[in-house]
Amino acid sequence: ICAIAHVTAKTMPHEGAECRRGSAPSIHDPATKELSVVVPSYNEENRLPLMMDEALDYLEKRQKQDLSFTYEVIVVNDGSKDQTAKVAEEYCKKYGSDKVRVISLEKNRGKGGAVRTGVFSSRGKKILMADADGATKFADIEKVEEGLKNLQPWPKGMAISCGSRAHLEKDSIAKRSYFRTLLMYGFHFLVWFLCVKEIRDTQCGFKLLTREAALQTFSNLHIERWAFDVELLYIAQCLKIPIAEVAVNWTEIEGSKLVPFWSWLQMGRDLLFIRLRYMTGAWKLEAKKCN
Numbered sequence: 461i462c463a464i465a466h467v468t469a470k471t472m473p474h475e476g477a478e479c480r481r482g483s484a485p486s487i488h489d490p491a492t493k494e495l496s497v498v499v500p501s502y503n504e505e506n507r508l509p510l511m512m513d514e515a516l517d518y519l520e521k522r523q524k525q526d527l528s529f530t531y532e533v534i535v536v537n538d539g540s541k542d543q544t545a546k547v548a549e550e551y552c553k554k555y556g557s558d559k560v561r562v563i564s565l566e567k568n569r570g571k572g573g574a575v576r577t578g579v580f581s582s583r584g585k586k587i588l589m590a591d592a593d594g595a596t597k598f599a600d601i602e603k604v605e606e607g608l609k610n611l612q613p614w615p616k617g618m619a620i621s622c623g624s625r626a627h628l629e630k631d632s633i634a635k636r637s638y639f640r641t642l643l644m645y646g647f648h649f650l651v652w653f654l655c656v657k658e659i660r661d662t663q664c665g666f667k668l669l670t671r672e673a674a675l676q677t678f679s680n681l682h683i684e685r686w687a688f689d690v691e692l693l694y695i696a697q698c699l700k701i702p703i704a705e706v707a708v709n710w711t712e713i714e715g716s717k718l719v720p721f722w723s724w725l726q727m728g729r730d731l732l733f734i735r736l737r738y739m740t741g742a743w744k745l746e747a748k749k750c751n
């Protein structure tokens with residue numbers, strides 16, 4: 461298994477294609493915004509408007525209260541086959557391209573690949589990952605910001621604050637089938653046993669990173685599908701980046717792209733390969749420098 465993991469290991473996508481398109485912004489450049497919000501979107505024409513309305517309403521009110529607060533929302537259209545790009549472009553027209561940007565990928569790369577693309581094009585001092593379904597209340601950004609603040613002083617400017625649904629686990633179990641509950645516990649065990657031991661909920665799509673932490677983790681990221689969050693946190697632990705886990709309000713929204721059995725199977729395979737590929741040296745961590 462180690463040999464298969466090593467031989468089949470793929471190198472990371474080249475950053476240049478994602479970061480340096482002419483005068484496009486890059487995470488390697490100095491920050492010019494307080495906050496970047498990266499929203500990976502695949503066939504989200506129906507769910508995206510609710511999330512964007514809530515997020516932009518909050519961000520606009522916050523900017524009016526604090527004139528020094530600046531933000532951008534980056535919607536990464538991950539090869540959608542519906543009208544996701546068109547829906548996102550309407551927000552760009554309404555709020556201006558300085559506040560809302562749309563990046564469209566020709567082919568679907570997976571949630572991790574979409575987030576990575578958005579992060580590499582971000583301009584914020586802090587970068588928030590937020591799901592397009594709006595399952596997490598956007599105002600809870602204040603909770604993850606507080607979690608980030610409590611980690612200070614940040615070593616080399618690096619810190620990560622993760623939204624967490626762990627406090628809701630008992631209620632969710634009551635609504636799940638025994639099979640799905642078994643899959644959930646099996647996945648949690650593999651995450652704990654193979655990769656990340658101190659974070660109870662690695663999969664919540666509401667994570668806030670300092671710019672330096674985002675550069676170091678996403679520059680080393682390989683997984684582009686569902687298990688990318690686990691590799692992200694595994695890299696953070698290896699680099700000794702402090703991580704906070706903060707309870708957030710979360711509601712399950714219909715339309716999930718996660719296929720229970722096959723997605724869990726793929727994630728289980730990815731978890732095993734994450735550990736083996738780093739252990740065998742097929743994947744290595746490299747320090748990156750900001751300009």
